[in-house]
Amino acid sequence: xxxxxxxxxxxxxxxxxxxxxxxxxxxxxxxxxxxxxxxxxxxxxxxxxxxxxxxxxxxxxxxxxxxxxxxxxxxxxxxxxxxxxxxxxxxxxxxxxxxxxxxxxxxxxxxxxxxxxxxxxxxxxxxxxxxxxxxxxxxxxxxxxxxxxxxxxxxxxxxxxxxxxxxxxxxxxxxxxxxxxxxxxxxxxxxxxxxxxxxxxxxxxxxxxxxxxxxxxxxxxxxxxxxxxxxxxxxxxxxxxxxxxxxxxxxxxxxxxxxxxxxxxxxxxxxxxxxxxxxxxxxxxxxxxxxxxxxxxxxxxxxxxxxxxxxxxxxxxxxxxxxxxxxx
Amino acid sequence: xxxxxxxxxxxxxxxxxxxxxxxxxxxxxxxxxxxxxxxxxxxxxxxxxxxxxxxxxxxxxxxxxxxxxxxxxxxxxx
Numbered sequence: 001x002x003x004x005x006x007x008x009x010x011x012x013x014x015x016x017x018x019x020x021x022x023x024x025x026x027x028x029x030x031x032x033x034x035x036x037x038x039x040x041x042x043x044x045x046x047x048x049x050x051x052x053x054x055x056x057x058x059x060x061x062x063x064x065x066x067x068x069x070x071x072x073x074x075x076x077x078x079x080x081x082x083x084x085x086x087x088x089x090x091x092x093x094x095x096x097x098x099x100x101x102x103x104x105x106x107x108x109x110x111x112x113x114x115x116x117x118x119x120x121x122x123x124x125x126x127x128x129x130x131x132x133x134x135x136x137x138x139x140x141x142x143x144x145x146x147x148x149x150x151x152x153x154x155x156x157x158x159x160x161x162x163x164x165x166x167x168x169x170x171x172x173x174x175x176x177x178x179x180x181x182x183x184x185x186x187x188x189x190x191x192x193x194x195x196x197x198x199x200x201x202x203x204x205x206x207x208x209x210x211x212x213x214x215x216x217x218x219x220x221x222x223x224x225x226x227x228x229x230x231x232x233x234x235x236x237x238x239x240x241x242x243x244x245x246x247x248x249x250x251x252x253x254x255x256x257x258x259x260x261x262x263x264x265x266x267x268x269x270x271x272x273x274x275x276x277x278x279x280x281x282x283x284x285x286x287x288x289x290x291x292x293x294x295x296x297x298x299x300x301x302x303x304x305x306x307x308x309x310x311x312x313x314x315x316x317x318x319x320x321x322x323x324x325x326x327x328x
Numbered sequence: 329x330x331x332x333x334x335x336x337x338x339x340x341x342x343x344x345x346x347x348x349x350x351x352x353x354x355x356x357x358x359x360x361x362x363x364x365x366x367x368x369x370x371x372x373x374x375x376x377x378x379x380x381x382x383x384x385x386x387x388x389x390x391x392x393x394x395x396x397x398x399x400x401x402x403x404x405x406x
Contacts, residue, residue, distance in 0.1 A: 224373050256366055
């Protein structure tokens, strides 16, 4: 085993604008009760028009670097589904605005699994010696691809960003990323899709083709089964029995998915950290936002064994294990 | 027909819907019982975990009575 990637700092940023379920009930045929009972979501943060993914990413990135006590990194990896532009990648803009100089910077596109894919990519650079320190950011202005009048998706998603600093270190250190499992199944590409805007269909036949669509029930089933399986795989690789896990910090899509994953794993539901009620589903950003929130709330503490898992568009999924680090 | 497995399925419906077994009248449809589509998915996933049998999407649905769903699951897992 080569050198390890060690998490040394974390930060997050969400827009100031809070949108409650009642705001959706006033606009479409839904209700606070319906949204809460199906998803667990009470409110979410949404960007104002004109605010882009990079704006949130810069804030989260600078907070993560401050938390790590560092002023520079060797690379920036940005996981996002909603880049500022179709071309170029958003990471160089973020690196530049953070004053990081001519560092390597690129985007990772794995939708809701993007943060875990970003961690794996950054850990790979560290293992190769290409970088000593990497800023991994997951940021979404997800509401920009959501039809505001679609009751199936509009109440579910939120905007926000989370970031961590990974540094070269030893596998025995707290904070070292201990195990990875990543996977995908392109046969499920149509489960979660924005049909138009890419090379397959540049301009849609109708404006709705440019908005996000999701086959909710099928996503629910695949998400539960894949996150549980990926979690079991990464736990076996790490050498942790299920009952060694202190916290399951899963992609915050839906409280009922998180509970079902815990049930499948045989993990007490209380060990599944949940904050989807306040932020909605922030896609790639949800895991680092949840981690930062759980640490700030005093729930996740140094030495805690943390299992991260996500499922999202692609379909793609993953799981990562680490012991929570001591503060920098 | 009530078997040990039927009793277990009934417990799963009750657990996922956060109701007691006594509150579940098998003659009522899931709509009438107040179970939503995700409750049915949660039961299907729990059956898959415990019995190793996948329940295809849509095989449990709103218009079904609980009795029909129990008979279906009983046959499916036999």
